[in-house]
Amino acid sequence: MLNKLSLFPLTTTIDPSGHLTLRGHRADDLAAQFGTPLYVYDLGTIRSRIATYRRALASYPGQTHLTYASKAFLCPALARLMAAEGVGLDIASAGELFIARRGGADPADMHLHGNNKTRRDLNAALQAGVGCIVVDNATELQLLAQLAAEQQRQVNIWLRVTPDVAVETHHRYTVTGSADSKFGFPLKEAEAVAGDLLAKQQGSGGAGEQGRDFASLLLSGLHLHLGSHFHDVEPVAEGVERLLDLAVRLREKYGWEMQELCPGGGWGVPYHPSDPPMPVEPFVTELVAATALSCRRRNLPLPELTLEPGRSLVAQAGVALYTVGGRKVIPGVRTYVSIDGGLTDNPRPALYQAKYTALLANRAGEAETETVAIAGPFCESGDVLIQAVDLPVAAPGDLLAVPVAGAYQLSMSSNYNAALRPAVVFVDGKEVKLVQRRETFEDLVARDVVDES
Ligand SMILES: Cc1ncc(COP(=O)(O)O)c(C=O)c1O
Numbered sequence: 089m090l091n092k093l094s095l096f097p098l099t100t101t102i103d104p105s106g107h108l109t110l111r112g113h114r115a116d117d118l119a120a121q122f123g124t125p126l127y128v129y130d131l132g133t134i135r136s137r138i139a140t141y142r143r144a145l146a147s148y149p150g151q152t153h154l155t156y157a158s159k160a161f162l163c164p165a166l167a168r169l170m171a172a173e174g175v176g177l178d179i180a181s182a183g184e185l186f187i188a189r190r191g192g193a194d195p196a197d198m199h200l201h202g203n204n205k206t207r208r209d210l211n212a213a214l215q216a217g218v219g220c221i222v223v224d225n226a227t228e229l230q231l232l233a234q235l236a237a238e239q240q241r242q243v244n245i246w247l248r249v250t251p252d253v254a255v256e257t258h259h260r261y262t263v264t265g266s267a268d269s270k271f272g273f274p275l276k277e278a279e280a281v282a283g284d285l286l287a288k289q290q291g292s293g294g295a296g297e298q299g300r301d302f303a304s305l306l307l308s309g310l311h312l313h314l315g316s317h318f319h320d321v322e323p324v325a326e327g328v329e330r331l332l333d334l335a336v337r338l339r340e341k342y343g344w345e346m347q348e349l350c351p352g353g354g355w356g357v358p359y360h361p362s363d364p365p366m367p368v369e370p371f372v373t374e375l376v377a378a379t380a381l382s383c384r385r386r387n388l389p390l391p392e393l394t395l396e397p398g399r400s401l402v403a404q405a406g407v408a409l410y411t412v413g414g415r416k417v418i419p420g421v422r423t424y425v426s427i428d429g430g431l432t433d434n435p436r437p438a439l440y441q442a443k444y445t446a447l448l449a450n451r452a453g454e455a456e457t458e459t460v461a462i463a464g465p466f467c468e469s470g471d472v473l474i475q476a477v478d479l480p481v482a483a484p485g486d487l488l489a490v491p492v493a494g495a496y497q498l499s500m501s502s503n504y505n506a507a508l509r510p511a512v513v514f515v516d517g518k519e520v521k522l523v524q525r526r527e528t529f530e531d532l533v534a535r536d537v538v539d540e541s
Contacts, residue, residue: 095491097130106453115449125429125510126409133405144372150390157398160495165523167191178396182212236304246309248272251330255314255323286342313352319366325378353397399495406494412486430464431471432507434497438470449489454480
């Protein structure tokens with residue numbers, strides 16, 4: 089059983105006057121300065137998570153690479169931080185590439201994912217010199233070969249393989265590695281497609297023009313990603329075994345040497361005091377050891393090992409701050425306490441029945457005497473951020489702090505009910521920096537084509 093405070097960024101405390109402080113900054117001061125809803129990220133917590141991954145990866149006897157799955161949350165300032173920390177980026181669209189480059193991240197240290205990459209995605213990646221394109225299906229392989237040949241570019245590719253290994257996440261929508269998945273090549277198809285590609289490149293496939301196209305693709309590795317928010321290493325190790333078997337078959341038939349291997353991301357984080365702890369270090373250490381052993385057993389040279397975590401790098405660093413409004417008491421049923429955000433900045437409870445906790449940041453020292461539901465202001469009955477949380481009796485104007493808000497919240501946000509997306513603030517030691525301003529009403533109509541007639 090965890091306590092609420094341990095879910096917040098590192099160094100979060102309650103000061104003697106009962107105020108929640110994030111790395112020494114009072115949450116209510118931040119809310120007064122920037123308004124609510126407000127997303128606060130503690131950069132020290134992100135750096136600490138990066139260091140933990142690196143420490144654990146260091147036990148791998150070969151090369152390693154840490155990348156950040158930017159779909160968890162991306163803005164130029166975060167891309168800049170990752171670049172400064174030497175962390176590469178997993179991007180999933182030309183849009184993410186654009187934002188990452190705006191933050192100064194180097195495309196050569198990115199890899200592009202997506203199960204239906206468009207010409208625009210692929211062309212943008214080729215033109216920018218993205219380090220690796222993770223090919224998801226045979227249609228994409230054809231298209232990429234054609235585009236790379238047109239642009240006369242060599243491109244490094246991995247195949248995304250769906251190894252048909254089940255992993256337990258919090259919701260079926262976050263499972264990606266089982267047979268019934270829209271992502272990646274099933275093992276048999278991966279073998280056939282890779283075999284075909286290698287055969288064409290070696291001139292044994294009667295390729296002609298096509299063979300020349302495929303010459304622009306350099307197959308350097310294999311990739312899997314089982315799902316998001318799991319906390320069991322064994323399925324990932326099993327997925328790696330299956331990919332290594334595939335690598336052995338490709339070596340035997342085509343002399344192919346796998347240079348890179350990426351077992352994805354997906355490690356979970358506790359969101360709620362009832363969740364078990366999910367320490368990163370033992371997970372990575374075990375995965376690394378299992379991978380090295382499995383390679384040795386198959387007499388495979390150690391590939392460079394890339395991990396691409398998202399949530400476990402940034403989720404705990406983020407806190408969402410909301411202002412409490414009204415309450416509705418339904419005797420014998422429940423009490424709803426309303427806040428000024430919800431579904432539009434955090435769709436996870438509606439999408440996945442995700443469970444959160446919260447505390448009153450301006451009264452964090454008080455006894456929690458009632459259990460309430462936290463409701464957002466949007467026109468959906470599903471806009472309930474938390475079904476049940478213990479709090480002091482909340483009054484209008486109180487400040488509600490929701491921890492573990494750093495991943496898959498703002499990156500999945502919307503303007504439903506013409507909500508304005510919140511401001512984002514980075515706390516870096518003593519420094520507090522606004523990195524994304526709150527949207528304005530003008531932003532809401534910025535894309536509209538006005539008919540002046
Ligand atoms: C291909 C891929 N890699 C990595 C991740 C990151 O997952 P997580 O944020 O759970 O670590 C995702 C997200 O689902 C993904 O789709």
